Amino acid sequence: MSRELTVIACLSLAGGQGKTTFVTLMGKVLAAAGYTVLLVDGDPQSNLTTFLGHEVAADEPTLLELFKGNVELEDAIYPTKIKNLYLIPSDDGLDNVQEYLSGSGVGAMLLKKRLAAAQGSFDICLIDSPPQRSQICKSVIGAAEQIIIPCEATVKGFGSLVRTIDAINELKEVGASSAEILGVIPFRDKWVGSNQTKESRDAIAAMATVVEQAMILPSIRESEKFKQAISREQTLEELGVPELGYPFEMLLKRLESKEVVAA
Amino acid sequence: MSEMLDRIGRRSSQRPKVSRDTSLTNGQSTELAAAPTRLSSTDAAASIEAKLAALPEVTSRRSVRIEKSLFESLSTFCQQHGITIETFLEASYIASSAEPELQSQIVIEAQRRMEERKQAGKLRRILAQLNTNA
Numbered sequence: 001m002s003r004e005l006t007v008i009a010c011l012s013l014a015g016g017q018g019k020t021t022f023v024t025l026m027g028k029v030l031a032a033a034g035y036t037v038l039l040v041d042g043d044p045q046s047n048l049t050t051f052l053g054h055e056v057a058a059d060e061p062t063l064l065e066l067f068k069g070n071v072e073l074e075d076a077i078y079p080t081k082i083k084n085l086y087l088i089p090s091d092d093g094l095d096n097v098q099e100y101l102s103g104s105g106v107g108a109m110l111l112k113k114r115l116a117a118a119q120g121s122f123d124i125c126l127i128d129s130p131p132q133r134s135q136i137c138k139s140v141i142g143a144a145e146q147i148i149i150p151c152e153a154t155v156k157g158f159g160s161l162v163r164t165i166d167a168i169n170e171l172k173e174v175g176a177s178s179a180e181i182l183g184v185i186p187f188r189d190k191w192v193g194s195n196q197t198k199e200s201r202d203a204i205a206a207m208a209t210v211v212e213q214a215m216i217l218p219s220i221r222e223s224e225k226f227k228q229a230i231s232r233e234q235t236l237e238e239l240g241v242p243e244l245g246y247p248f249e250m251l252l253k254r255l256e257s258k259e260v261v262a263a
Numbered sequence: 264m265s266e267m268l269d270r271i272g273r274r275s276s277q278r279p280k281v282s283r284d285t286s287l288t289n290g291q292s293t294e295l296a297a298a299p300t301r302l303s304s305t306d307a308a309a310s311i312e313a314k315l316a317a318l319p320e321v322t323s324r325r326s327v328r329i330e331k332s333l334f335e336s337l338s339t340f341c342q343q344h345g346i347t348i349e350t351f352l353e354a355s356y357i358a359s360s361a362e363p364e365l366q367s368q369i370v371i372e373a374q375r376r377m378e379e380r381k382q383a384g385k386l387r388r389i390l391a392q393l394n395t396n397a
Contacts, residue, residue, distance in 0.1 A: 036268065059280040075278050077271050086271065093283035121267035166326055175342055205391060213391075 005119045006255075007112070008126050008182065009144035013167060014160035015131040018150040018187030018220060019043075023128040024051045024230055029248040031084035032235070035123040038077065040115075041090040042140050043130040049089035051230050052080050056091045063090045066114050067097045067139075073117040081233070086122070094136070101135035108142035108176040115143055133167055141171050144179040148251070151207060153186040153200035153219065161207055183254065184211055185247060189219035217254070218247040327352075330376070 010019045010026075020043070027039045041048040041063060049056060056062055066076040066088060076088045101107035111127075118125055129140040141147070149164050151157035161184060171177040186204045190197040200219075208216050220226070225241045228234075236245040327348060329337060341351055359366040 058285075059282060061278060061281050062283070064283055065281050070281060071279055074267055074271050074274070079272055086268075091283075092285040096284060117267075121265040162326060166324060170324075173338060173341070173347060201395075205395075208391065209387070213387075 005115075005122050006124050006146065007115060007144050008124060008146045008148060009129055009140045009179070010126065010148050010150065011129045011137070011140065011144075011164055011168075012149050012151055012157075012160050013131060013133055013137070013163040014152075014156060017131070017152050017157060017160050018185070019131070020047045020051060020128050021226055021230065022148070022150045022185065022187070022220070023048055023126050025226070025236070025245075026248050026251065027085055027126055028082060028235060029245070029252055030124055030126070031082055033252055034084065036084050036086075036121070038086045038088065038115075038118055038122045038125040039080075040088045040111075040125060040127040042094075042111075042127050042136055044090060044092055044094040044136075045130075046090045046092070046094070048128045049087065049091070052082075052085075052087050053233055054078060054080065054087055054089050056089045062093065063088050064094045064097050067110060068100055069114070073114060077118075098135045101139060107135050108138045108171060111139040111143035133163070137167065138171065138176070141168055141177045141179060144177070146182040147179045148182050148185060150185040150187045150220070151203075153189045153203040155199075155203060157187065158203050158206045158210075161210055165210060181211065181215060182258075183215050183217040183251065185217045185251070186219035188222040190222045218250045220244075220247050 010023045012019055023039060027037050030037045039048060039052070046056070061071040061076045063076065065071045066073060077086050078089060079085075080087050101110065104110060106113075115125055127140050127143065130136050147168060149161060151161045151164075165181070168177060168179060168181070172179070184207055186200070186207065188200075189204065190200045204216065204219065221244060223241070223244060225236065225239055225244055229236050229239045229241075232239070236242055329348070337348060337351075341348055344351075346354075355369075359369055
């Protein structure tokens with residue numbers, strides 16, 4: 001059966017905004033729902049690669065070689081321990097692609113071109129992006145059809161949202177991106193008992209002044225359980241906290257209801 | 264399972280071997296190797312800086328929010344002419360400064376839009392308060 005590929009980027013232009021946490025857990029949710037998912041580790045810090053338990057050998061192809069066109073797409077894709085979940089890994093070497101992209105003249109379009117061969121084999125490609133406004137970031141925006149912006153429920157997170165939307169609009173303006181923003185996910189939304197902290201509430205309210213209220217998705221609560229689920233390579237259900245999976249389930253519903261992916 | 268997924272599953276021994284540089288220090292040694300030519304690079308940089316100084320400076324990036332119904336046609340218009348929304352805005356200001364009648368029409372339209380935005384902002388705030396209290 002031929003599949004319609006949807007490329008979704010997880011983007012937020014600051015560190016600690018929950019990009020890799022989101023991609024790791026959302027990738028698993030999508031794979032568990034029966035979609036064939038390709039995760040792309042676009043950050044040279046390569047935490048997504050680590051979180052998925054993948055070890056990159058020095059002589060094995062990564063996203064760097066795919067970017068440069070040294071290998072075919074399928075040479076850079078690795079199965080993970082999880083059914084339906086595949087990975088294009090990275091390591092520190094990915095930093096070297098910056099110069100290549102800035103000199104190529106088509107840097108913003110390159111990842112889209114390299115991923116085109118995934119059409120027909122994968123349902124969803126989910127890209128983890130670096131926190132800097134770098135050439136890699138440009139190429140990630142250029143490749144994306146949909147963008148999810150996780151933002152910490154703090155002043156820093158709000159600033160990251162504004163910078164991220166600016167960067168997307170800048171590329172749209174020059175015709176290098178046609179991505180739609182799928183939603184903003186407040187991250188580390190802090191609650192004390194049944195009360196949301198003022199900082200979280202104010203930051204999320206401020207986010208709703210930058211994008212439409214309907215774009216603000218259910219928040220990811222501050223909890224050590226997310227780190228535990230990732231480091232133990234367990235799902236939130238397996239860890240005994242299925243309620244924390246709510247934002248991921250809701251996003252899956254949104255993807256299906258908007259027909260971004262076939263239900 | 265698609266043919267590609269099948270191939271990926273059987274690929275472990277068939278992947279091409281690659282080599283890549285993951286060190287920070289190798290980049291530095293390249294810079295050191297280029298040191299003898301640094302003087303000419305400095306001259307070139309000074310010449311570029313002089314050329315840059317002769318061109319207008321721009322402010323840091325500001326967020327420009329455009330009415331949705333206009334954004335697409337305005338972007339298309341700018342793309343067709345190889346300009347950006349910012350340079351169009353600058354040129355429009357300069358051109359209309361020489362045409363007082365046209366400029367006053369623009370200001371009246373802009374003030375009407377400003378009122379609409381203020382009203383939308385107030386309504387959003389009230390709605391947010393209602394939702395918070397609900």
